[in-house]
Amino acid sequence: MFKFNNMVEQVFLLGLLPILGGSRNVLTAVIVTVVLVIIALLSRLISRLIKTEVLADAHWIFILAFGISLAYVAYLATAYLYPEVYQYSGLYILLVGVTPLTYIGCKDNVSFSNLWKKINIFFVTILIVAFFRELIGFGSILGIELLEVGYAPLSILGKSAGSFVFLGSLWILFRFLAIKGKVNLDYFELEGAELNE
16 A cells, blocks of 8 residues: 555545544534544553553554444444434444544654644544535534525535535645645654555
């Protein structure tokens, strides 16, 4: 598999499904990110506690199982606390448990600050996509209707196609700014990224 040396590309491509599925509205984006942060930090803690020399390469299986288990707990908790989020994005909360963001930070050569920086990029990305998807696709923000009676939102942009459109537009904008030198790509580099597959 091609090895991505740019952290933003890893977040956008390897964490694509949670971003697309969890961006139906701003509330869902926040809940998905909170779940991801909890799983990522606990997975990092567990990776520091287990003896990798004893488990060898099998320690990744343990961490992955741990992440999936936490994601399932979050999946059930969301179903109970936020049934409207669960109805449309429950599956993507389960996928948060296997996104690389939850265990890349468990590598010895990736610092906590870089893991946190990567999570922040995920949050900003999913929040921007969710904001425009909810605003244009549903005509609301945080459930508050913004359109007057008689004006219909562009409902197609509230569906999966809309998330692709907004995420793609955001990616094109980022690459354009990077080419123009408006974005310092050094800021987005990840320690040990050449070792991440």
